[in-house]
Amino acid sequence: MSGEEVVSVDKDSEAIVRAILKMAEDRANAIRKEAEKRAKEIIESARREAEEILRSRRERAEREMREEIARKRSAAEVEANQIVLMTKSEMLREFFRRVHEKLAATADGQEPGWNYEEILTKYSLEGAKILGEKEVFLMGREKDGSLLEKVAKKLEKEGIKASVDKRTVPVIGGVVVRDSGDERRYYNTFDGRLRAYREAKEIELIGKLFEGV
């Protein structure tokens, strides 16, 4: 091999080596670039996931807070209704306690404007008429015995044979009229009248007591 040939071979090999190394470096750069691109995608994807997680957590927290607010508001409204209802109930109870008290005082002859004997007479006549009997027995409070005797005499004048039953009834006032065989009774007591009145009129009464508030 001549000197010229050696130089030529060296130049060729240098060019080939450079080309090989250049290709390797290009490939290495491409690998790095691809890795960086992939890394960027991974981070971006993680950021998107993180944003979604935070958004979802925020939404959940807000929903829970709204639910908590609704629960508290609803509980307050229930409590408020209870306060109002309990007051109405308390006042209604007091109202009927006073009615009861006044009826008892009427039966004891302590209410001016009311004649208990007349009331008993009216109720007894009413009872006898409704039973359609010519002979009746009158039952009332233990302390109404003598009053009922007087009522019985008044009934006699109306053509009705009336006697006072020895048995008494635990009522505020009024009378129970029965036939002679005690097969039929007519309850004309204050208690029964009040109960019937209350059943029929309580709603109207609540309106009158609390109207306008």
Added chain:
Amino acid sequence: MPRLVEAIMEAEKEAAKIIQEAEEEAKRIIEEAEEEAKKIVEEAKNTPVEVAVMEDIEREVKEIVDRAKVKAEELKRVASERMSSLVDEVVREVLEGEWGGSS
């Protein structure tokens, strides 16, 4: 010629090393990114979430109950004023009305 072959083989060895190093670096870059991604997601899971208080519910609750208490007092006052005359009216209706009992 053997020198050329030798030079090429050397160069290919060097090229392989360059590529291997690049692959290792790529692997490390991706692993680091994955690690960072995990951290980002974990942080999102554990960061305390602040929600703006939309309404002052405690104040509203107190107002609702207070309003009911005021109404209750007004109900008591009005009912107490009307009670006496209404009691007389009801006693009269009970005693004189058609409320006779059952037979």
